[in-house]
Amino acid sequence: MATSTDHSGGLARRSVTPFEVLAQSVANIAPSAVIAFTPMFMAASAGNGAWFSFAIGMAIILIIAQSVTAIARRRAGAGSLYSLIRPAIGPSGSFVTGWGLFIGAICIAAGSLAGAGFFASEFLKGFGVVIFDNPTGQVVLDAVFLVAAIWITISGVRIAARISATLEVISIIVIVIVLVIVLVQSGNIIDTAQLTLSGATFDGMIFAVVLAILGFVGFESAASLGEEAKDPYRAIPRAIRGGAIFAGILYIFATYAQVAAIDGGADGLAASGSPMEALANQYGLTGFVPLLNLGFTASFFAVVMACITVAGRLLFSWGNEGIIAKRFGTVHPKYRTPAFAIWMTIPIIFIPAAIEVGVIGEAPLNVTTYIDTIGVFGYMIAYLLVCIFAPFFLRKAGAKNVIVTQILGLIGAAALLYVYWVNIVGTVEPFNQLPIWFVASMLVGIGLFIVVRIRKPQAAQAAGTFADDNAEAIS
Numbered sequence: 001m002a003t004s005t006d007h008s009g010g011l012a013r014r015s016v017t018p019f020e021v022l023a024q025s026v027a028n029i030a031p032s033a034v035i036a037f038t039p040m041f042m043a044a045s046a047g048n049g050a051w052f053s054f055a056i057g058m059a060i061i062l063i064i065a066q067s068v069t070a071i072a073r074r075r076a077g078a079g080s081l082y083s084l085i086r087p088a089i090g091p092s093g094s095f096v097t098g099w100g101l102f103i104g105a106i107c108i109a110a111g112s113l114a115g116a117g118f119f120a121s122e123f124l125k126g127f128g129v130v131i132f133d134n135p136t137g138q139v140v141l142d143a144v145f146l147v148a149a150i151w152i153t154i155s156g157v158r159i160a161a162r163i164s165a166t167l168e169v170i171s172i173i174v175i176v177i178v179l180v181i182v183l184v185q186s187g188n189i190i191d192t193a194q195l196t197l198s199g200a201t202f203d204g205m206i207f208a209v210v211l212a213i214l215g216f217v218g219f220e221s222a223a224s225l226g227e228e229a230k231d232p233y234r235a236i237p238r239a240i241r242g243g244a245i246f247a248g249i250l251y252i253f254a255t256y257a258q259v260a261a262i263d264g265g266a267d268g269l270a271a272s273g274s275p276m277e278a279l280a281n282q283y284g285l286t287g288f289v290p291l292l293n294l295g296f297t298a299s300f301f302a303v304v305m306a307c308i309t310v311a312g313r314l315l316f317s318w319g320n321e322g323i324i325a326k327r328f329g330t331v332h333p334k335y336r337t338p339a340f341a342i343w344m345t346i347p348i349i350f351i352p353a354a355i356e357v358g359v360i361g362e363a364p365l366n367v368t369t370y371i372d373t374i375g376v377f378g379y380m381i382a383y384l385l386v387c388i389f390a391p392f393f394l395r396k397a398g399a400k401n402v403i404v405t406q407i408l409g410l411i412g413a414a415a416l417l418y419v420y421w422v423n424i425v426g427t428v429e430p431f432n433q434l435p436i437w438f439v440a441s442m443l444v445g446i447g448l449f450i451v452v453r454i455r456k457p458q459a460a461q462a463a464g465t466f467a468d469d470n471a472e473a474i475s
Contacts, residue, residue, distance in 0.1 A: 009331065010331035010336060011078065011316075011337070011338070012158075012228050012335075012337070013227055014228070015157075016157055016229045016230060018229075018234075018235040020157075021225055021232075021236060022243060024164070024221055024222045025219055025221050025239045025240060025243030026168055027161075027164035027165065027167075027303060027305065027306040028108075028218030028221035028303060028307065029218050029219050029247045030218070030299050030303040031251065031299075032171035032172055032175055032296060032299035033296060033300055035250065036275070038212075038214075038251075039258050039275065040258075042211050042255065043258075043259060043269040045204040045205075045207045047199050047204060047266040047267075048193045048194045048196075048197055048259065048266050050205075051255040052200070052205060053211075053212050054212045054251040056212065057216065058244065058248030058251070060412065061216040061219060062241065063408045064386075064387055064412040064415075065241050065244055066404075067386050067387045067390035067409045068084075068237075068240055068390075069241060070390055070394055070405050071085065071386070071394075072084060072226075072240065073234075073237050074399075074469065075226075076226030076227065076233060076236065077226040077227060077317065077467025077468065078316055078466065079464065079466060080313070080314070081097055081098070082314060082317065083317060083464050083466060083467035084223060084226075085097050085386055085389055085390075085393065085464070086463070086465060088390070088392040088396065089389045089392075091464060092460075092463070093385060094464030095460075095463045096385065096442075096445075096446065096449075097385045097464075098314055098317075098464070100385075100442070101379065102311055102378070103374070103377075103378030103442065103445070104218075104310075104378030104379035105307040105310040105378075106307070106345065106348050106349055108218065108372050109308055109345070110348075110375075111368040111369070111371035111372035112303035112304050113142045113146055113300070113304050114357055114364040114365075114367040115364065115365065116141070116142070116145045117132075117139075117145060119296040119297040119300065121138060121141060138358065139357055139358035142357070143350065146349060149301065149304045150342060153305055153308045153309055153337065153342055154335060154339045155335055155337075156335050156337060157337060160305050163305070167298035167299065170298060171299045174295045175254065175295060176253075177288075178279065178285060181283065182257065182279045182280075182283045185261070185283050188261065189260070191259065191260040194260065207422065210422045210423070213419055214376050215251060216244055216247060217376050217379045218303075219244045220383075221307075221309070221310050222239035222240055223236050224309055226468070258279065261282075261283070280292065300368075312337075312341045313338060313341070315338065315341035316328060317329075321459060321463060321465060322459030323456075323459050323463060328340060328341045329341075352371055353367060353371070356370070373423070373431065377420070377434070377435065377438040378438065378441070380416050383416055384416045384417070387410070387412040387413040387416065388413050390409050420435075
């Protein structure tokens with residue numbers, strides 16, 4: 001049983017079912033959005049080994065998940081990894097972890113907002129509605145989606161989780177149906193070129209693993225429901241692992257099917273531009289194109305809601321700890337959600353997407369790629385710190401067999417550092433500028449915390465303490 005201390009701060013404590021907890025992680029991963037584009041980019045480097053790169057990526061994510069779940073079985077809080085890692089890393093390290101998560105959630109929400117607007121426009125174009133097929137129209141759609149996402153997440157975490165799950169499931173079903181049909185029609189169900197990794201190189205597959213790992217980012221977001229989940233010490237670890245496994249299996253199948261079915265195989269996929277639409281057109285399934293666009297819209301919208309859930313609860317935790325204004329730590333009197341904190345995410349989510357699309361005139365999917373990448377760096381900082389410090393947490397908790405978590409944590413940390421390295425030295429403009437924006441964003445947060453330590457040292461010392469511990473966790 002958990003300790004009797006209640007750190008819910010008025011949230012709907014122990015109200016979210018295990019399925020809804022799982023939905024939070026799956027929605028944040030957004031398998032549909034990943035399937036739409038990532039296999040295409042992976043095929044460019046890994047060729048017939050793209051599906052195998054996804055398998056390696058899933059294995060690495062599950063290794064990282066071991067460090068996360070080892071802690072999540074013993075500690076739960078609204079601040080996700082920020083709250084979980086506090087006993088092992090102290091207040092400063094805890095805040096750095098949380099700030100990385102916050103950057104990740106805000107940036108991926110902003111990038112996904114642009115993606116939702118783009119695919120909504122494509123869907124509407126299929127019915128002759130073209131008024132949104134321009135920068136101004138895209139910004140209008142982005143605003144509508146953001147307001148809807150804010151309203152749903154304030155109306156209740158269970159409602160948001162159910163809607164996210166429904167949207168993602170519908171999208172996945174449509175994608176899988178199309179992929180099964182084209183794979184069968186291709187007559188290439190047993191693709192020996194892929195199964196033997198024909199022509200694939202080791203370097204190419206390892207480079208593609210970088211993209212594969214990025215496709216799983218957000219898998220731990222169920223931990224943000226630490227105060228609201230029923231039986232969090234079981235439900236959250238299961239959701240973290242289950243979401244990663246579910247997404248990984250989908251990725252492997254989708255990548256295999258796309259390469260097997262598309263004209264030109266791996267090379268054809270890499271050159272396709274929009275692989276799912278290309279496959280639908282190639283096999284006479286043009287009637288599915290509007291459904292695919294609607295599904296991608298739904299998937300990106302689900303990501304926006306999932307990220308708002310994470311970001312809002314981080315702000316809520318900081319408000320309760322006194323790091324930021326106490327108003328952030330309040331809840332809606334009816335819905336028992338951190339309404340004020342959620343409202344405050346609007347400008348920092350909307351402005352980057354609106355400027356990139358509406359002012360600069362950047363293509364929406366480019367905006368998604370650029371801003372999401374900065375967000376991925378933020379998540380990875382949190383994962384890296386958890387992998388390194390999880391063994392320290394377990395030793396303090398008196399757990400046995402810590403050596404397993406320590407070894408797996410080092411493997412996970414090494415993989416994450418490699419991803420950072422590739423993204424710093426292996427990219428060209430504008431991607432080589434994105435790490436600079438990320439570092440600048442991290443420095444803003446670190447500067448904020450330094451100010452808090454000087455002006456309110458007691459609040460700074462409380463960073464990461466707004467959480468519950470499982471008093472009877474199995475060692």
